[in-house]
Amino acid sequence: MNTKRAHEAAARSAEPTTALTLQQALWLELMQFYIREAWLLDERKFKEWLDLFTDDVLYFMPRRKTCRAGKRSAS
Amino acid sequence: MGITRKYAVIEPATGKLDRRIFSEPAVYDDEMEKIFGRAWLMIGHESLVPAIDDFFHTYMGEDPVILTRDGHGRLHALLNMCRHRGNRVVRCDDGNAKRFMCTYHGWTYRNDGALDHVPGEAQAYYDALDRPSLGLIEARVETYAGIVFATWAKDAPSLEAYLGDARWYLDTVFNRRDGGMQALGPMKWLEPVNWKTLVDNCSDNYHVPTSHLSSARVQTRWLGRPPLSHEDQFASPNQHAFVNGHSITFRDADDNAPRYVHGVSKETFRLFQEYHDATMPEVERRLGTLRARRVQLGNHSIFPNGILGLRLALPRGPLKTEFWHFVLLDRDAPEEIKRAIRIGSQANNGAAGMFEQDDVDNWRQVTLASTSRFGRRHPQNLSMGLGHAGPHPDYPGLVSERYISENNQRLFYRRWEEFMNAESWAQIPLDPIKSTFEGTATMRG
Numbered sequence: 069m070n071t072k073r074a075h076e077a078a079a080r081s082a083e084p085t086t087a088l089t090l091q092q093a094l095w096l097e098l099m100q101f102y103i104r105e106a107w108l109l110d111e112r113k114f115k116e117w118l119d120l121f122t123d124d125v126l127y128f129m130p131r132r133k134t135c136r137a138g139k140r141s142a143s
Numbered sequence: 144m145g146i147t148r149k150y151a152v153i154e155p156a157t158g159k160l161d162r163r164i165f166s167e168p169a170v171y172d173d174e175m176e177k178i179f180g181r182a183w184l185m186i187g188h189e190s191l192v193p194a195i196d197d198f199f200h201t202y203m204g205e206d207p208v209i210l211t212r213d214g215h216g217r218l219h220a221l222l223n224m225c226r227h228r229g230n231r232v233v234r235c236d237d238g239n240a241k242r243f244m245c246t247y248h249g250w251t252y253r254n255d256g257a258l259d260h261v262p263g264e265a266q267a268y269y270d271a272l273d274r275p276s277l278g279l280i281e282a283r284v285e286t287y288a289g290i291v292f293a294t295w296a297k298d299a300p301s302l303e304a305y306l307g308d309a310r311w312y313l314d315t316v317f318n319r320r321d322g323g324m325q326a327l328g329p330m331k332w333l334e335p336v337n338w339k340t341l342v343d344n345c346s347d348n349y350h351v352p353t354s355h356l357s358s359a360r361v362q363t364r365w366l367g368r369p370p371l372s373h374e375d376q377f378a379s380p381n382q383h384a385f386v387n388g389h390s391i392t393f394r395d396a397d398d399n400a401p402r403y404v405h406g407v408s409k410e411t412f413r414l415f416q417e418y419h420d421a422t423m424p425e426v427e428r429r430l431g432t433l434r435a436r437r438v439q440l441g442n443h444s445i446f447p448n449g450i451l452g453l454r455l456a457l458p459r460g461p462l463k464t465e466f467w468h469f470v471l472l473d474r475d476a477p478e479e480i481k482r483a484i485r486i487g488s489q490a491n492n493g494a495a496g497m498f499e500q501d502d503v504d505n506w507r508q509v510t511l512a513s514t515s516r517f518g519r520r521h522p523q524n525l526s527m528g529l530g531h532a533g534p535h536p537d538y539p540g541l542v543s544e545r546y547i548s549e550n551n552q553r554l555f556y557r558r559w560e561e562f563m564n565a566e567s568w569a570q571i572p573l574d575p576i577k578s579t580f581e582g583t584a585t586m587r588g
Contacts, residue, residue: 131330135236136235136238139238
């Protein structure tokens, strides 16, 4: 979904109480994206799943580390 | 501890291996005493504790150990167990501290292990506590090119003698540069596999074209690596060598190409070639011409549980192993090289590594087979290349004729028997150092 269009559509809506803020529209779009990503993985559509990535993606999974209270892990 | 059980688990003439050593709790208990209680164990790297008062929490077998650097810069390996009731005095993975206080009753130890303070020493103990004898239990520590080893055995030989001629090969990775190496990590995860299966797999090049076919295809397609086949492996000029329990596979090539490390791809190859060319004079000065130009260490293990560089197979019961995956980098390598190796290493090995995942399911099944009531009556077959290994004029250790061989595996289980059947270190045979270590590199780096 296009965020701007969703926002405009929401803004055009007759009931002011149903209008979405930009932030809400973005949140909806993100949820749609995650649902689609999960569905692609569940259906083993890995090529389509790969197409979701941009070329400059950084996939980062932090290492779990036990630290002293009050100290934050650097890695 | 009383009567020593005599183990005969590998038949030298046939290569038949008793599966029960992978699952029986009594065997495992013996291993903890006779192997992990005696051998020099890899526990970390000096770069994990670079500064005065740094510490890093690690393990010797199942025992939690604090690797510390004291106020004088000396390294210590201290059992993480308060001498009073046994609470752990360190609860985090690393840090910097002059003292460790037990959170149970407040006994406080210096980072060299000495018991420094006991609450109520005068009043509650009437000054009768023998404080000097109640320091943290300390293991012997020695280093090889920055890699830290420790042993509980007072009668163990020096680390130099323990590594023996295996160091002739290990130097080609771990002792290459004047600036030494640095360790990143570790990444840790648990697998339901017996620790020995990972170790013996370090010399198993037979599985590579089968187990790792899909990963190898990915590498061929996306990284420009040559395709992998059984035929290539059988015809490979690469070899195996075995010294004192340490398994080595190595490549003998004089093609002036950079040694294969994680992170080499079409895009990065030039970078690695430039690094290889730029550092060759230094490497040749450090290791001599033969080792610098021709010998390239491949997969290897350091007895008992050091696997593929600074990686540990930490036993957690007969049917479980904790993997610790560090990445070792030449400290003075350019940042682009470090980045490529760091990312490449994790793409191949480590919890999410392609190759690691290929391997682990095989090992799970091998471990499971050793628990099968009927299956475990039938031995593993490690007969490959029987009678096709021996001394070599150029290379130290017992060297196999081919890259694909189970010579190292048979000898690994022989070494296991030697440790398990010995009453003390005096009964464990050790090959004397015979190699000439050309160049300036030493145990100290």
